[in-house]
Amino acid sequence: MMHQTIKRDGVETIGNPHLSLEGINKKYGLVEVISNLNLEVRKGELIxxxxxxxCGKTTTLRMIAGLIAPSAGKIAVGGRDVTHIAPHGRDMGLVFQSYALFPHMTVAxxxxxxxxxxxxxxxxxxxxVAKALAMVQLGHLAERKPRELSGGQQQRxxxxxxxxxxxSILLLDEPLSNLDAKLRDEMRTQIRDIQQELGxxxxxxxxDQVEALSMCDRxxxxxxxxxxxxxxxxEIYERPTTPFVASFVGRTNRVKGKRTGDGCIRIGSSMIRSARPAVQDDVMVMVRPHRIHVDWSAASTERQGETQNRMAAVLSRITFVGDVIQYHFDVGGTEFIVEESTKKSQASRRQGDEAVLSWSVEDTLVFGADQ
Amino acid sequence: MTTATFDMPVGAQKPSSTAGIAVALLLPIALVNAIGFILPVFNLARMSFNEALPGGGIAEAFTAANWTGLLQDSFYIELILNSIMVSLGITFATLLASYPIALYLHRASGAWRTFLTVLVISPLLTSAVVRTYGWIALLAEQGPVANVIAAMGFQPPRMMFNTTGVVIGLTEILMPYMILSLMAGFGRLDPKVEEAARTLGATPFRTFWRVILPLTLPGIALGCLLCFVLAISSFITLKLMGGGRVFLLATEIYDQAIVTLNWPLAATLSMLVLIIFGAALAVYSRVLRMIEG
Structure with a gap:
């Protein structure tokens, strides 16, 4: 599974990677925290x-920085093997989650x-120094000590x-997780802009999947x-290759189904289709909440089209989130969540209302149940 | 109606009564300190202005003769300077020996750290007398240390009944205090900060010099203050390891008070030690302000 992924997105597509991790393995005692990790990063890419x-993401970052040594494997930057080079010889900039500013020194x-x-x-x-501080709009605070700055300023x-x-490489370890929501949005844009400007x-x-989706190239x-x-x-959002990716990135409804002989999938009494054929008899079907259309007036689900899946459902709960409304439907014992942008007409919906849910065959993700 | 009761705790509405409770709570310790410490110190100060008569007599007087005599006597000037230098030397040796241990303990974690901390503290559970005799056995003329040095083909130096012995003994005896003070002062030392220095291109040595050392200065200052004060006032180790041949302030005070029975001079020397403490404290707070600023 992993090797296929790497072949498609890694080795074959990248000609001359700036950063490459080959067969990286990290064990603490008997516990393997990273297993055979292969990754290539293009020059100028934000990954x-x-x-x-x-999951081993911070461990991986620390191995790239040289703060911990991999148990096996090779790390190369611009073709140079840096696996056994101490951190001070690696020429990498690391931004820590806790910022790790020197408390006894001024900002400058x-x-x-x-x-x-x-x-x-x-x-x-x-x-x-003046240029760098100007870039993060902190030139006026150059002589302050870190403790006199706000979290966002320290981060900058x-x-x-x-x-x-x-x-040669900038490493960011959850740089935004200690900031409040509004500041986080601002810093996302600022970091992306600076990264693009400097290439x-x-x-x-x-x-945070939102950070990953909104800022990164890959x-x-x-x-x-x-x-x-x-x-x-x-790709990650639309064509997740594993059920974990589908449910970790973006929200999703999941329901068990069975493959039938004609390439359809049976869920309870309904039959649906998926763009990619099921690979096992027992499958897990996933559909993103906002890709489902609710038809309140449809009487039956008979007209099962080639491109649309349809299922009858009963409204069990409504959650109003402001700009979004969530309908919780009961579909033959399974809960399906549907999200819509809010409109005035939704006020009349009541628990127990019947509707037909429909979504595109393209939006139907199908995985083996044991995956 | 109900909100009013939530506004303020009942006690807070009467600041005078909380102040009264504070005074009542502080009174016992204040009394103990007044009777057990401040009063005797005043006594001592008063004694240093009395006149010493030959044969151990004391005449009630108000004379500065003890003070002026002391500060004009080159023996005492040398004794004072010697005491300060030896104590500083012991403090420095203790710091050098303790710093790596404290740094390691600061970075250790879990049960291992607890075990090592107990190990560091455990010497404090044995009396300094016992530990000093241990050193005497080790450093004696035909003792194990001398034998090892001789076996390596060197002439073993005299390590007992001289300043070397005093420094070695006191350094080991004071190490737990230094280690604990250092660890208490290492709070600002975050391993992430060291890592940041490393990734920014600092070699381990420069990371130590530019980041670790400055951030551990408060601990160093505290440990040095404590060890200097303990070293200059230590008596048992000095007496036993010095074998009566090392003359420093503590032994001299003892001799004047017990042997010569010149209490006014002993009191003057004691007051002098107190003044040295005050000076050390002033230097400490000065250094601390410099670090924090």
Whole structure:
């Protein structure tokens, strides 16, 4: 499974990767936290390592930075094998989740640190620090200590400190998770803009699918130390290759079904079709809530078309979220959630209303039940 | 109606009564300190202005003769400077020996850390006398340390009944205090900050020099203050390891008070030690302000 993914999205499509991880394995004692991880990142690409906590994404990032050594495998940057190079020789900028600013230094000194380690002249350092701070709009706070700054400002200092050394790779470890929602949105745009402007190859670790989908060129979905899928945000969302990816990225309804002889899938008493054929007799069918259309006036589900799946349902609960309304339907004992943008006409819907749910065959994701 | 009762706890509406409770709670310890510490110190200060008579007599007087005599006597000037230098040397040696241990303990975790911390504290559970005799056995002329040095083909130096012995003994005895102080002051040292320095291109040495050391300075200052004060006032180890041949302030105070029976001079020397403590404290708070600023 994993090797196929890599072949399609990795080795075959990338000619000359800037960062490559080959057969990376990490064990702590007997526990294998990363198993045979293969990944290639293009120059200038922003790639997300996305997964729940404990999936190995931060471990992978720390191995790229050189803070921990892989148990096996090879890490190369621009063709150079860096597997056994200490972190200070790797030329990477790392932004920590907790920012890890030097508390005893001013903002300017924090940003200057990496340049001083590289032995630049005082004038060069002052110049570059001023530019880096201007880039994150913090020039006016240069002489403050980190503790005098807000979380968002500290985060920007950490970003400036990592970028000012013009690293070959920028590594971001959940950089936005300690910020409040509004600031997070702003920083998302700001980080993406800066990344694009500098054309810097960036690896972004996150557990937040919205961050991964909205900011990144490609997403690596990880689970239990393995890569589940690598692809563009569109591919990950529209064509998830595993049920884990389908349910982790975006929300989804899931229902068990059985393959029938004519290539259809039986769910309770209904028959539906999927774009990709089922590979097993027992299958898991997934449909995204906002891809389902509700027809309140349809009397029957008989007209099962070639391109649409239809199922009768009974409304069991309504959740009003403001810009979105969620209908919880009972479909032969299984709950289906349907999302619609809010409209005034929805006010008349009541529990127990009957409707026909329909969705495109294209939107029907089908997986083996034991996957 | 109900909101009014939620506005403020009942006690808070009467600030005078909370202040009264605070005074009542502080009173016992204040009394103990006044009777057990401040009063004797005043006594001592008063004693240092009395006149010493030959044969151990004390004449009630108000003379600065003890003070002026002390500060004009080159023996005492040297004794004071010596005491300060030896104590500083012990403090520095203790710091060097304790710092790596404290840093390792700070980074250790779980049961291993607990075990090691207990190990560090355990010497405090044995008396300094016992530990000093242990050192005497180790450092004696035909002792194991001397034998090892001799076996390596060197002439073993004298390590007992001289300043070397005092420094070695006190350094080991003070190490637990230093380690605990260092660990208490290492709070700001986040491993992530060290990692940040490494990824920014700092070698391990420069990471230590530019990041770890500055962030551990508060712990260093605290440990040094504590060890300096303990070193300059330590008596048993000095007496036993020095074998009566190392003269420092603590032994001199003892000799003047017990042997020569010159209590006014002993009181003056004691007050001097107190003044040195005050100076050390002033330096400490100055250093701390510098670090924090």
């Amino acid at each position: 997300a390592l996305l997964g729940p906590s404990g 000194k924090n940003v200057a640190f990496g340049l001083e380690m590289r032995g630049l002249s005082r004038a060069d350092i002052a110049n570059k 200092v950490a970003l400036a400190r990592a970028l000012v050394i013009e690293p 810097i190859t960036t690896v972004f670790v996150t557990h 997403i690596v979905v990880m689970k239990g130390g393995l890569i589940e899928q690598v692809g563009t945000p569109h």
